[in-house]
Amino acid sequence: MVSAGKKEKVLETKIFHRDTWAEVNLDNIFENITSMKKSLKKGVSLFAVVKANAYGHGDYEVAKTALDAGADFLSVAFLDEALALRKKGILAPILVLGASRPESAALAAEHGISVTVFDEAWLEKAKDLLKPGQVLQIHVKVDSGMGRIGIRDKGQLMKVESLLKREACFNFQGIFTHFATADEMKTDLYEKQLAFFKGMLSELTGKPEYVHAANSAASLRFTDSEWNAIRMGISMYGLSPSMEMKPILPFPLKQAISLKTEMVAVKQLAKGESVSYGATYTAEGDEWIGTLPIGYADGWIRKLQGQEVLVDGKRVPIVGRICMDQCMIKLPGPYPAGTVVTLIGNDGDESITVDEIAAKLETINYEVTCMIGARVPRIYMKDNQMNHVRNFILE
Ligand SMILES: Cc1ncc(COP(=O)(O)O)c(C=O)c1O
Structure with a gap:
């Protein structure tokens, strides 16, 4: 998880103005x-x-x-x-x-x-x-x-x-x-x-x-x-050329990319209320729903509906259709807006790999990293700390 200190530094730079980013190690x-x-x-x-x-x-x-x-x-x-x-x-x-x-x-x-x-x-x-x-x-x-x-x-x-x-x-x-x-x-x-x-x-x-x-x-x-x-x-x-090759890699490969965002809204839905276009998800009881500022225009495509993300080290599902710029997750309880959500990467003992996303999308890991759009700023980690930020759309 990005520590508070690192996050503050990112905001100070004002190099991007939406709290979704990819971290590249x-x-x-x-x-x-x-x-x-x-x-x-x-x-x-x-x-x-x-x-x-x-x-x-x-x-x-x-x-x-x-x-x-x-x-x-x-x-x-x-x-x-x-x-x-x-x-x-x-x-x-x-x-x-x-x-x-x-x-x-x-x-x-x-x-x-x-x-x-x-x-x-x-x-x-x-x-x-x-x-x-x-x-x-x-x-x-x-x-x-x-x-x-x-x-x-x-x-x-x-x-x-x-x-x-x-x-x-x-x-x-x-x-x-x-x-x-x-x-x-x-x-x-x-x-x-x-x-x-x-x-x-x-x-x-x-x-x-x-x-x-x-x-x-x-x-x-x-x-x-x-x-x-x-x-x-x-x-x-840091990715294996194929799933078949994973067990025979001659040395460990270290995945370099993570994808993170922060919840912009958290609300409680009552039983029977629905989420997103097409109303494909309906709350079965009182449920906490978080909204993430990332969507298919960022490469987080609609087929990822149902995919889990990490909140506070726990897996929670994306519910309802993924929109162009936003999507919703079902939370185990009320979390504050601003809570970091990991779509790819580690949080506590949990981890979501690029390969997991590729499997969900029935594609290869190459396609997953290439799909992360130019609208998502990249935060570069070097010597174990945040080094600099690149925002392709403001370049
Ligand atoms: C001609 C050529 N060489 C090398 C590579 C790198 O392959 P890989 O990413 O599997 O190492 C590619 C990737 O598509 C390629 O097209």
């Missing part, structure tokens, strides 16, 4: 990266995956923490995400994992941002658009079985490699692929993809600086491999 992110680094073979580089606003945790803070913990590279999905990090002063190398436009080549080169390429025509076009003297860092993507983006043909790969070697405006910095099932216990497709990737690598006349394939799941499970860099996403945030 940067010490846990640091520790997860340190543990991963210890488990890697010597000389293997770590790319910290901070796309999608660092899976909802905040791009700048996570990037900074990852670099402090020894990450060598950052990766994002789109060029705009890389430019946003540059704008905030991040100077470390950044790779855009998704497709970029050839028309963006000069901009990427200007900001020292590496891009992903899987098409010879892309390079031909970009070559003509780069400014004299510019050098664009290229990572070639191989589609070894994910069926998303990447070269699938050896002849194509050879053409791309010779073009990269021929043209001084390109530096062939890396080659990579992505696994579809590294988090599943059945390893056939994983092995097939790895063999395909190795086959493609053997076609190259020379290997680039970085050869990378493993996401969190592959990095946590398979050590003996071809790559000299890994891409660490979900495990950096």
